[in-house]
Amino acid sequence: MSESSTVQQSFDHKRFLANTAGCAGVYQMFDGNSQPLYVGKAKNLKKRLSSYFRTTGLTPKTEALVKRIASIQVTPTQTETEALILEQNLIKSQRPPYNILLRDDKSYPYVFLSKEEAFPRISLHRGAKKAQGRYFGPFPNVSSVRESLSLLQKTFRVRQCEDSVFYNRTRPCLQYQIDRCKGPCVGLVEAEEYQRDVRFTELFLEGKSQEVMGELVAQMEAAAGDLEFEKAARYRDQITALRKVQAERFVEGEQGDLDVFAIAESSSNFCIHVLFIRQGRVLGSKSYFPQDRLGEPVGQVLSSFVAQYYLGNRVRDIPGQVILPFAIDDIDLIAEALRQLRSAKVEIKHSVRGMRQKWLDLAGQSAQQNLLSRTSSRAKVLKKYEALQEALGLDEQPARMECFDISHSSGEKTVASCVVFDEGGSNPSDYRRFNIAGVTAGDDYGAMRQALTRRYKRLQEGEGKIPDLLIVDGGKGQFGVAKEVLEELGVMDIILVGIAKGSTRKAGFETLILDGGDRELSLDSTSLALHLLQEIRDEAHRFAITGHRARRDKARTTSSLESVPGVGAKRRRELLRHFGGIQGVKAASVEDLSKVTGISRTLAEQIYQHLQVE
CATH class of the missing domain: 3.40.1440.10 (GIY-YIG endonuclease)
Known part of the structure; x- marks a missing residue:
């Protein structure tokens, strides 16, 4: 040139x-x-x-x-x-300022199934496809992948642990104990049976749920005929799970891979919604909000976006068909460029019928609704989330964040808090507190370890949602504890961030700990990303202090007599009336105590010993 x-x-x-x-x-x-x-x-x-x-x-x-x-x-x-x-x-x-820019130019996540091992693993994958195995997707976000992985884990129990964990296990992990893995790491399943589960997993991800269910029905009937009712029940549960997913995501008679685009406009603001269809299954969707600084018509905005969406990211999956709400400029030109990149024909259509029209209508409704939400009062929140995504270099905007903090008074009545922020800001209904017990007074690391373990062990067992971002209030010590807990529990795909106060311990001078503890980042005091992290941390601190004070005050206002075996409400009332209060009871001898109505000599000795120990 x-x-x-x-x-x-x-x-x-x-x-x-x-x-x-x-x-x-x-x-x-x-x-x-x-x-x-x-x-x-x-x-x-x-x-x-x-x-x-x-x-x-x-x-x-x-x-x-x-x-x-x-x-x-x-x-x-x-x-x-x-x-x-x-x-x-x-x-x-x-990235010129007057062009329509696609912020999300990272690759989409896939489900990866390894093939070169006796006991293959299934996992989330993003980036270059270098490992030997099969890649299924793309999925619109990590949450969609996790949803599929969770279903597969419950249904076929194929391992999802890292190879480094798998080859060094000496006993089954938590996933085996909660019936989400068959324990191939310690030889608790035959290779033939495991490979059958792997094949079912592969067929399901290919969209061949009907074929999988046919085989499972035959195996269920055979097991019932052999009076192996427990095995038959297992097959029945697998069939039920697959039928539910098929009803939600699969459209009978529809095949092929396609992306469906829709666009909504309001006061020079745009929302482009993309629906991902693979093998007749709706894998999910994603909304984009391009900024138009030249006042282009809606058709030109969509044309520029579609071109950049595929051509500006060479690792993005290009389907065989692209559905648009209307004809755009350069439609033939874009189709030819996509054909060259894909080395196969790519159709770009805007006049469709049947299920494709329903998908297009669904994408259009989503674009309108998401644009309305975008321009509402949540706009400020979204700006902070976008700033955080950019500051931390995240592949996508975090949909759910959790932050932990510890509160106590000289080790007394330690309480850990967990606050949750999602796309709408704080979500108090998902907040949790943990009363810490069995930990040395003042041991913040031990308290953090216990809180995180209790929280994420429950999540691994299927209770609640796993966050995209985990924030711990503290320096490298707290960060290290959180990292160890996540590794021990096998919790993957959570981005861990530590937020440590600077030497002055003043707001605006915090240091962020990232990338496994190997990188530190200091943001400008005016950064929206830092403001969001401060808001989350302060909310966790407030929630922890509130819980600690309530627990401490309750302990201080509770009569010591309540924990004495055999002393109920009536006897407590008699003791307090006789001696004029708890201090008088504590000062009384065994003989004095035994003179109270309803208090025997033996019970008086028990009361005396209990109060002296306190």
Whole structure:
């Protein structure tokens, strides 16, 4: 390719256009500081660039762009398709402010099934597909993968542990104890039986649930005929689980892989909703909110987004069919570019019927609803979440966060708190407190270990939701404890963040601990991400202190007599009336105590001994 450029402080567009060729290519606009403003493509560069400098007909936003232009660089290409692909590469690398930018340009998660082992594992995978095995997806987010993995774990009990854990186990783990794994790590299942479960898992992920259920029904009937009713019940439960999923996600008669796009617009705000269909199954969906700084019409916004969605991320899965709500510019051009990348035909349709039209309607309704939510009072919350995603370098915006804190007074009545923030902000109904017992007074590490273990052991057993982000209030010590607990319980795919106070212990000087404890990050005091973390931490602190004070005050106001065996409400009342209060009871001898109505000599000795120990 050849390249021509012009760089001037005061841009002379007439001179520039006089030397611009009328061929296909890409143009890049820069400001006076040589910073990119906009990247575009054109079938005819001369005509397209001339349209920016006409005297009438420009929108105010486009006029604002033109006023900032100090230089333009053009790159001719052989074909318009080549120009489209180059345009998306430049947008991805330069991220010009006037282009429609796709924030989520990371790869989607997949379900990975290893194949080179006697006892394969199933797990979540994101990124390059280098490992030997099969990849199923893509799924719209990690939550969708976890949902599928949880179902498969309950139904077929194929292991999900890391190989490093699997090859070093000497006894079954918690997953075996709660009947979610068959214990291949310690030889509790034959390889033939395990491989059958692996095959069922594979068939289910391929969308062949009907075939799996057919085999399970036959095995259930055979087991019942042999009077093996416990085994028959196991097959029955598997069939029930699969039928439920099939009813929710599978459409009879529909096959093939496709993505369905819909767009909603309100006051120059846009929401593009993508529905993922694989093998006739709805794997999930995701909403995007592109910003349009040039005032483009809705069709152009969708066209730019679809091109960037696929061409700006080469590791993204390209289905055989793409469904759009209406025809867009460059539809044939985008289809040809996708065909080249996929090495197979890609259809882009906007006129569909039957189930595809229902999916399109569903995507449209979701786009409208999500845009309404976006522009409501939650907009500020979403900005904080987006800032946190960007600050921590997360693949996607966290949908659920949990934060733990410890509170006590010199080790007395220690309480741990767990607060939950989801996409709507704080979620008090999911808050939890843990009364810490059996830990040395003042041992914050031991208290944190106990709280985390109790919390995530329950989650591993299927109670509640696993968070995307776990925040611990403390430095590397607390962070290390949390990391050890998660590893011991086999809890995976949770991003761990520690938030430590700085040397001044003042708000705004916190240090974040990331990446397994190997990296520290300090955010600016004005950062929305830091404000969100402070809000979550302070809420955890408040909730822990409230619980601790309530527990401490209850202990201090409770009569010591309540814990004496054989002393009920009536005898306590007689003792307090006789001696004028608890201090008088504590000062009394055994003889004095035995003189109270209803108190025998033996009981008096018990009361005396109990109060003296306290």
